[in-house]
Amino acid sequence: MISVVIADDQTMVRQSFRAVLDAQDDIRVLGEAANGVEAIERCAELAPDVVLMDVRMPELDGLEATRRILAARGDDVRVLMLTTFDIDEYVYGALRAGASGFLLKEAPLDDLVTAVRVVAAGNALFAPSVTRRLIGEFAVRGRTADGGSKVAELTQRETEVLRLVAKGLSNTEIAEVLVIAEQTAKAHVSRVFGKLGARDRAQAVVAAYEAGIVVPGK
Structure with a gap:
């Protein structure tokens, strides 16, 4: 319940x-x-x-x-x-x-x-049509050095995963794009969240925009 x-x-x-x-x-x-x-x-x-x-x-x-x-x-x-x-x-x-x-x-x-x-x-x-646009518009105003440094600690594959998360893709969709097992994609996402100190996709997306690895509208 x-x-x-x-x-x-x-x-x-x-x-x-x-x-x-x-x-x-x-x-x-x-x-x-x-x-x-x-x-x-x-x-x-x-x-x-x-x-x-x-x-x-x-x-x-x-x-x-x-x-x-x-x-x-x-x-x-x-x-x-x-x-x-x-x-x-x-x-x-x-x-x-x-x-x-x-x-x-x-x-x-x-x-x-x-x-x-x-x-x-x-x-x-996370509705891409609304939430992502909102985050993209306001994140550029609040970029932080701390957010950027955390993203810099990600591996190349983890950065790629974060970019896909920021575009609104699910674990299943990320696995398809990267041609990996869904469980592997889930593990990558979990590691990204851990390194960023993000509790869920919403906070991870905010970090991606603040660090500039995702450009609003693209």
Whole structure:
């Protein structure tokens, strides 16, 4: 059973999301929060697997709430950002802070259910048509020497794997491109994550853009 906390300042949004998620056999909504402060409190109290976090909320925005929640619970919780904008600098900041992806509020409700399952399984919600464009646009503003030095530690094959991850390819697709076994591709991806200190694909992609090995739009 996947446990969820929904953090959004709009009551109708929380209620509609809750109704859809609670109708699933494998998902249970433990609680709701109307702002970032309440989101932190609910997570400390209820220890959910996944937090649906609105980007813009009163008292404390979703970005800072995400940082604090992940700092406190680490890999025990996954944060899925919710936004009404497909290009939003707050979302890029949240990905850097450790969020596992983001979802547009206007997306079909079936996508919400899928997204919760994806991030609960330890994967990043990575829609190339939106997320990659967002990361590419804002990563060039926040390049760091530390990010570049970590990428420089990768072998040639690992750098190639990271470039493919940044393009949105799955392990299966990476294996096909490199003509290697899927298990070998998975092992390469895991080593890349370890060297970069990335918890999932979203953070690895941010590192790739910040280091300049992937150019936005290409």
